[in-house]
Amino acid sequence: MNWPAIRAVMAKDLTAVRRSKAVVLPMLLVPVLLLVVLPLVIGIAARSQDHFDLSRFLDNIPGDLARPILALPQREQLIVLVNGYLLAPLFLIVPLMVSAVLAADAFAGEKERKTLESLLHLPLADRDLFVAKLLTAYVPALLVSWIGFVCFAIVSNTVAWPVMHRIFIPTKLWGVMIFWVAPAVAALGLSVMVRVSARARTSQEANQLGGAVILPLIFLAVGQATGLLLVDIKIAISIGALIWVIALWLCSRGARRFTRDQLATRL
């Protein structure tokens, strides 16, 4: 591996991305809404109301999961339910979206900007270029997710302190989400975009083609919100493992097709 060259490609791509509002804004807006604004609103709502009647919702979810929440004082139930359980699958949108947007820019964006040919004429091995492009999308996706989670934990605990009187985030479920499922989901978004970008001519086209990857997460979030599928630690670990398998399989197939000849053929 030619690490100096890989770092050079990453630095170039990330500098360029930083200067593109169309790429940066959605990447920041979604994490801010999900991980700062939403817990803030929930915390404020919980503080301003004496109690929320969650009994109808909690009746619909499996007893093993409902019981610990029902055991809490009524004022704490809303905060623990939303910030501790319901937001967890929604949080996965962040690594997925960031990795997918950056991967589309890194792979299909080179074609769109007509910079791919000059890149292919540089002395950079196919494998090094592929790794550089993967890392350009993957590393920021993880960083945004983890930094976003730290912000989420600070906001949630701070706003809910008058109600909770203790630090309740991170939970074990959040730990699994952050360190196991989120990296897998980032890899999934990335690997889907690698495949899609091979055919797409622009990053917008790649985003449209690859957008379907977000559907399973929406099902997961809806399942969580309706009590059809409530993600506990075991389920989260299983889901993470499944996503890792799919992402690695897609990535390895993408790597096989990522050759100069294939890329130049589609110029």
Added chain:
Amino acid sequence: MSAVIEAIGLTRSFATGVALDGLTLDVQPGEVLALLGPNGAGKTTTVRLLNGVLLADSGEARVLGLDPRTDGDEIRRRTGVLTENAGLDERLTARENLLFAARIRGLSSSHAQQRVDELLGRFGMFDRANDQVQGFSTGQRKRLGLARALLHDPEVLFLDEPTSGLDPAATRDVVELIGSLATEHGRTVIVCTHFLSEAGRLAHRMAVLHRGRLQAFGRPDELAATLWDGLEADVDTGAPVDDRTLALLHDVDGVTTAVASASGAHLRVRDRDALAVVVATLVGREVPVYSAIPHTPTLEDVYFAIEEKFT
């Protein structure tokens, strides 16, 4: 001296058809080769194949003694390529674009900075060094692209339309630069261009491609000899020649055709010696001769004659 570039039967097809069909040519050290042909002729495919960016379906190539199929990285380390659109990242500054290429090419940080500054100055881009490329004109982009291609002082330079979009002064500078790279620095240059006058000024040999096939390859004068018998010439006698003089010209050995022109006669003669006989004959008959100018076909004449044969 062995060739810097050798291609034997190089062939490449895409889903849309054959892009290059059995290309065989060689380029000698320090030579400037003009790769000519209309759009879709296979010029860019040739450059990509020789740099190992595309792989040939069949045939062989050697660039600097290396095989593009297996030694692509080493070839690309020693060649510089200016692509048709300069291929610069618009969101980066001029300096950042060059520094990126320098880092990939393994230049140390201090050497890269020094070389980038030197080239920005040489191409008149120093005052725009820290501006993002998105505001640059085509000419500025082209100059920056050329600077990037020269960053590592390559042994072989591939230039795809190096002067398109440049103003006349910049065009002259680039043409002089390419010429000096070959003559003073011994670099080998392959120029793909539609600008035939520049190609004529620069190129030692020309290769004409048409629909992926090499239609002609050689020095312009050699190719002209295969296309036309003899050469054209204008004889200035101060006024159109009369019928008697025209008949006299027809009788001179080595004159193929003779027609009256506004200032004398337009002839096709076997060679320059035949033109000397024409002058001697006219002077002997007391016909005044103010000038006799042979017209050696230019690269442009040769190119269009070849194009005409295949269209």
